[in-house]
Amino acid sequence: MHEPEHLKSAGLKSTLPRLKVLSLFETSKERHLSAEEVFKLLLASGDDVGLATVYRVLTQFEQAGLLMRHHFEGGKSVFELNHGVHHDHIVCLQCGHVEEFYDSGIEARQKKAAAERGFTVHDHSLHIYADCNKPKCPNKIKS
Amino acid sequence: MHEPEHLKSAGLKSTLPRLKVLSLFETSKERHLSAEEVFKLLLASGDDVGLATVYRVLTQFEQAGLLMRHHFEGGKSVFELNHGVHHDHIVCLQCGHVEEFYDSGIEARQKKAAAERGFTVHDHSLHIYADCNKPKCPNKIKS
DNA sequence: TATACAAATGATAATCATTCTCATTTGCAA
DNA sequence: TTGCAAATGAGAATGATTATCATTTGTATA
Numbered sequence: 117m118h119e120p121e122h123l124k125s126a127g128l129k130s131t132l133p134r135l136k137v138l139s140l141f142e143t144s145k146e147r148h149l150s151a152e153e154v155f156k157l158l159l160a161s162g163d164d165v166g167l168a169t170v171y172r173v174l175t176q177f178e179q180a181g182l183l184m185r186h187h188f189e190g191g192k193s194v195f196e197l198n199h200g201v202h203h204d205h206i207v208c209l210q211c212g213h214v215e216e217f218y219d220s221g222i223e224a225r226q227k228k229a230a231a232e233r234g235f236t237v238h239d240h241s242l243h244i245y246a247d248c249n250k251p252k253c254p255n256k257i258k259s
Numbered sequence: 260m261h262e263p264e265h266l267k268s269a270g271l272k273s274t275l276p277r278l279k280v281l282s283l284f285e286t287s288k289e290r291h292l293s294a295e296e297v298f299k300l301l302l303a304s305g306d307d308v309g310l311a312t313v314y315r316v317l318t319q320f321e322q323a324g325l326l327m328r329h330h331f332e333g334g335k336s337v338f339e340l341n342h343g344v345h346h347d348h349i350v351c352l353q354c355g356h357v358e359e360f361y362d363s364g365i366e367a368r369q370k371k372a373a374a375e376r377g378f379t380v381h382d383h384s385l386h387i388y389a390d391c392n393k394p395k396c397p398n399k400i401k402s
Numbered sequence: 403t404a405t406a407c408a409a410a411t412g413a414t415a416a417t418c419a420t421t422c423t424c425a426t427t428t429g430c431a432a
Numbered sequence: 433t434t435g436c437a438a439a440t441g442a443g444a445a446t447g448a449t450t451a452t453c454a455t456t457t458g459t460a461t462a
Contacts, residue, residue: 129458131410151449166412171449187330191419192448206378217372222365226387229360235349235389241332242385244369246378272429274439294420309441314420334448335419404462411456422445429438 126180133165137173138182141197148186148194148214188214188243204241208248215248269323276308280316281325284340291329291337291357331357331386347384351391358391 122138123130140157155170174195177183183195188207203216230237265281266273283300298313317338320326326338331350346359373380
């Protein structure tokens, strides 16, 4: 159990709601969670944290570098633990399943494309939208 | 002036609001416009079209293949004329300036990455967020 | 260990982009 | 011209997210 130190070193007070949210990301089998999902999962496990707090905490964790925020299609933000290794995403349009991948060739070519145009890169996002074709894919977008 | 035919062939009635929106995209020096921007530009030029209609028309044009919709950071959708050639985007975080680029190597590697994981690709989006470093860049995000 | 106060929380109102509803208007085929 | 389905516009409704503010909680200090 090292979460409190994570929070401390991020300059955040170690409070109950923050520990619960962090712990949820560390134990959930789903790496990618939206604010609403975090809220519902906490409710379901008996820990009730206000929705406003969930949003606040997620944003703070993002700024502290503990979580990463992604804007997939569909309007809502999705968060995942920042494991320090950059990667891109393939999102299944049918079931919402997300898989990560990394291709150094793509990364290199992106940097080059930006540099050639005089830009200084801050960040980038690459999302592939597809069908996962998995047997368990319910073939229906989950809300 | 060939817009009416464009609409016809897209299966859309040639109405005043639709012609105005299409014409705006064809004449505006800014290729990438949000719904709000389209609405305000039309108002400014004396053509007043309801905001709801702007949203409807943009969505119809997207479905008809006349426009492409992009989800950049910031929550709002941005549209551009579909000139048929696929490309990715570099967005300036300071002034909102957008530049397009295309790299066949990136495209190929994306396809490969998805195929290796058993996915059938529908679409993808690659956005690089950066500073444009242009002399005219106001260094401030425009609303 | 009790206290004190800034920081954090939670309920709820507010906001922002977008979509829906429905009465009115308009393009266009007969 | 006329008729009517399709399109429009004003404003209400929605969904995600943020702001407000009174109450609660961590934690540094006495």
